[in-house]
Amino acid sequence: xxxxxxxxxxxxxxxxxxxxxxxxxxxxxxxxxxxxxxxxxxxxxxxxxxxxxxxxxxxxxxxxxxxxxxxxxxxxxxxxxxxxxxxxxxxxxxxxxxxxxxxxxxxxxxxxxxxxxxxxxxxxxxxxxxxxxxxxxxxxxxxxxxxxxxxxxxxxxxxxxxxxxxxxxxxxxxxxxxxxxxxxxxxxxxxxxxxxxxxxxxxxxxxxxxxxxxxxxxxxxxxxxxxxxxxxxxxxxxxxxxxxxxxxxxxxxxxxxxxxxxxxxxxxxxxxxxxxxxxxxxxxxxxxxxxxxxxxxxxxxxxxxxxxxxxxxxxxxxxxxxxxxxxxxxxxxxxxxxxxxxxxxxxxxxxxxx
Amino acid sequence: xxxxxxxxxxxxxxxxxxxxxxxxxxxxxxxxxxxxxxxxxxxxxxxxxxxxxxxxxxxxxxxxxxxxxxxxxxxxxxx
Numbered sequence: 001x002x003x004x005x006x007x008x009x010x011x012x013x014x015x016x017x018x019x020x021x022x023x024x025x026x027x028x029x030x031x032x033x034x035x036x037x038x039x040x041x042x043x044x045x046x047x048x049x050x051x052x053x054x055x056x057x058x059x060x061x062x063x064x065x066x067x068x069x070x071x072x073x074x075x076x077x078x079x080x081x082x083x084x085x086x087x088x089x090x091x092x093x094x095x096x097x098x099x100x101x102x103x104x105x106x107x108x109x110x111x112x113x114x115x116x117x118x119x120x121x122x123x124x125x126x127x128x129x130x131x132x133x134x135x136x137x138x139x140x141x142x143x144x145x146x147x148x149x150x151x152x153x154x155x156x157x158x159x160x161x162x163x164x165x166x167x168x169x170x171x172x173x174x175x176x177x178x179x180x181x182x183x184x185x186x187x188x189x190x191x192x193x194x195x196x197x198x199x200x201x202x203x204x205x206x207x208x209x210x211x212x213x214x215x216x217x218x219x220x221x222x223x224x225x226x227x228x229x230x231x232x233x234x235x236x237x238x239x240x241x242x243x244x245x246x247x248x249x250x251x252x253x254x255x256x257x258x259x260x261x262x263x264x265x266x267x268x269x270x271x272x273x274x275x276x277x278x279x280x281x282x283x284x285x286x287x288x289x290x291x292x293x294x295x296x297x298x299x300x301x302x303x304x305x306x307x308x309x310x311x312x313x314x315x316x317x318x319x320x321x322x323x324x325x326x327x328x329x330x331x332x333x334x335x336x337x338x339x340x341x342x343x344x345x346x347x348x349x350x351x352x353x354x
Numbered sequence: 355x356x357x358x359x360x361x362x363x364x365x366x367x368x369x370x371x372x373x374x375x376x377x378x379x380x381x382x383x384x385x386x387x388x389x390x391x392x393x394x395x396x397x398x399x400x401x402x403x404x405x406x407x408x409x410x411x412x413x414x415x416x417x418x419x420x421x422x423x424x425x426x427x428x429x430x431x432x433x
Contacts, residue, residue, distance in 0.1 A: 149432055221399060242387060242389060244404075247383065295433065300429070
């Protein structure tokens with residue numbers, strides 16, 4: 001055993017023997033005794049020594065006035081040191097530190113609610129994005145549409161799970177329950193779910209900082225799109241891939257998701273989405289028709305994944321609620337292009353005839 | 355950008371399905387779709403196999419039935 005280790009062992013024995021004398025005697029005002037590097041103005045010996053931690057260092061005269069006993073300058077072979085340290089437990093408690101949501105923005109409590117704001121399962125400490133307003137095709141009930149992993153997040157979830165706004169991670173409380181999970185489409189390999197509104201708060205057809213949704217359309221390569229999400233708020237992107245089949249980890253389980261589109265940031269922008277944006281609706285930037293339900297992304301390179309909105313709506317048996325008759329464009333990319341060419345050709349013919 | 359004909363899209367979907375059957379079980383493959391191949395500036399559209407990292411054991415043909423096939427990077431996670 002070398003000299004330093006022997007010295008430490010001797011210090012440990014002395015601390016064990018003498019520490020209770022100083023810790024449990026209020027006359028000394030000591031709150032900790034340890035073995036460590038001395039913090040002295042003039043360090044003659046900077047080897048570790050026995051240290052007394054006190055709330056405040058006082059001079060001899062101040063000690064006498066306050067009626068506090070000075071700690072010994074030496075214990076055995078060790079020249080002691082006195083350092084300042086007032087310690088208390090760093091407890092986190094709902095009682096003392098309730099989570100405070102920010103004053104405004106997507107993470108706050110909204111009434112009326114709209115797409116692009118924070119939402120989560122009431123018993124999960126998490127947050128995703130409330131996608132928007134849909135209506136059940138058979139019952140006519142008004143519902144929230146978001147991802148399964150936002151509104152359910154459990155493998156064998158039963159309907160009736162309570163949903164709160166804002167999400168628990170953003171300060172949502174049990175009294176912020178606004179909907180109950182009704183059904184999902186994970187069995188069809190689509191990460192989507194709907195929750196029926198309780199009626200405590202209204203949900204309007206509006207995407208935060210974007211505006212109302214005009215309907216639904218299919219994505220097309222090169223389409224410029226926009227979304228409002230809980231974390232990155234309003235971002236713009238370009239569709240670079242369609243009709244994909246992705247495989248992702250859901251907790252400890254890998255699942256296949258179908259009808260996936262890829263979106264990259266518009267030139268000059270570096271961010272398209274981040275954690276907490278799941279459930280956002282991607283809209284055609286020109287028409288504001290919903291084209292995709294955001295659910296995943298990657299950082300290097302920055303890309304977002306969304307599920308074709310028409311497929312999501314059909315799988316869940318719901319329709320987007322719009323003030324005006326919803327525009328539904330079910331044309332596949334090639335059909336749209338063919339029709340666009342026909343229009344150009346007919347215009348050319350008209351011009352030639354004139 | 356979507357200026358391909360209906361016949362091209364039919365063929366591209368067939369190739370994509372063949373790629374899914376062949377590569378979707380590969381641990382590095384995260385997504386298979388139809389889209390803009392690398393480099394995006396070239397504007398070439400084909401079947402894309404998204405992979406995490408750089409798998410050495412994944413060999414993909416450049417073209418199948420006249421449809422370009424390419425590997426692009428994409429390490430996706432739920433958001």
